[in-house]
Amino acid sequence: xxxxxxxxxxxxxxxxxxxxxxxxxxxxxxxxxxxxxxxxxxxxxxxxxxxxxxxxxxxxxxxxxxxxxxxxxxxxxxxxxxxxxxxxxxxxxxxxxxxxxxxxxxxxxxxx
Amino acid sequence: xxxxxxxxxxxxxxxxxxxxxxxxxxxxxxxxxxxxxxxxxxxxxxxxxxxxxxxxxxxxxxxxxxxxxxxxxxxxxxxxxxxxxxxxxxxxxxxxxxxxxxxxxxxxxxxxxx
Numbered sequence: 035x036x037x038x039x040x041x042x043x044x045x046x047x048x049x050x051x052x053x054x055x056x057x058x059x060x061x062x063x064x065x066x067x068x069x070x071x072x073x074x075x076x077x078x079x080x081x082x083x084x085x086x087x088x089x090x091x092x093x094x095x096x097x098x099x100x101x102x103x104x105x106x107x108x109x110x111x112x113x114x115x116x117x118x119x120x121x122x123x124x125x126x127x128x129x130x131x132x133x134x135x136x137x138x139x140x141x142x143x144x145x146x
Numbered sequence: 147x148x149x150x151x152x153x154x155x156x157x158x159x160x161x162x163x164x165x166x167x168x169x170x171x172x173x174x175x176x177x178x179x180x181x182x183x184x185x186x187x188x189x190x191x192x193x194x195x196x197x198x199x200x201x202x203x204x205x206x207x208x209x210x211x212x213x214x215x216x217x218x219x220x221x222x223x224x225x226x227x228x229x230x231x232x233x234x235x236x237x238x239x240x241x242x243x244x245x246x247x248x249x250x251x252x253x254x255x256x257x258x259x260x
Contacts, residue, residue: 076253077238077253079251080250083248131177131244132243133194136190138187139187
């Protein structure tokens with residue numbers, strides 16, 4: 035079962051920041067938070083991940099609360115091409131590997 | 147230069163048939179995965195191989211048998227296909243199984259069983 039909960043849908047205006055929230059209240063100390071997105075009919079695309087500190091890359095910023103029970107993905111200037119389903123995922127460690135457990139995601143619609 | 151490539155992209159077949167989906171990655175990664183996305187859009191891991199060795203085997207029917215001839219390839223063979231097997235199957239890879247590197251996904255294979 036997914037360890038994350040996200041709103042089913044959100045929308046924002048093109049050019050504005052899109053802030054996508056995620057709750058992961060049962061996250062363990064060594065479990066990372068990953069964000070992926072899936073544009074219609076394509077494979078999931080990696081966006082960003084983090085453990086404790088805030089992270090930023092060319093696509094987005096990830097803000098993780100101090101207690102690590104929630105996080106926010108920020109797309110600073112959303113474009114129409116950012117319309118997709120965004121998945122917040124907790125990476126679960128196993129004995130010899132780890133796995134990403136996907137939830138239902140947030141469907142983001144960027145309006146012109 | 148597709149990093150993770152799957153074939154076929156679309157497959158329509160009858161119940162009871164046996165079919166295979168092939169996957170190749172040119173990233174030099176050690177670990178490969180198969181994920182299944184059902185009609186409700188949930189993505190679930192099925193298998194993971196590290197250097198040709200099976201390391202994750204979720205509760206998947208025995209009709210599904212992955213095969214890794216080398217670490218760049220992970221094929222999925224499905225016997226006696228059932229209607230419920232209709233889904234999108236995604237192959238993926240990562241640098242290793244332990245260090246927590248990014249997982250890169252292929253474009254998916256749409257399987258429809260009629």
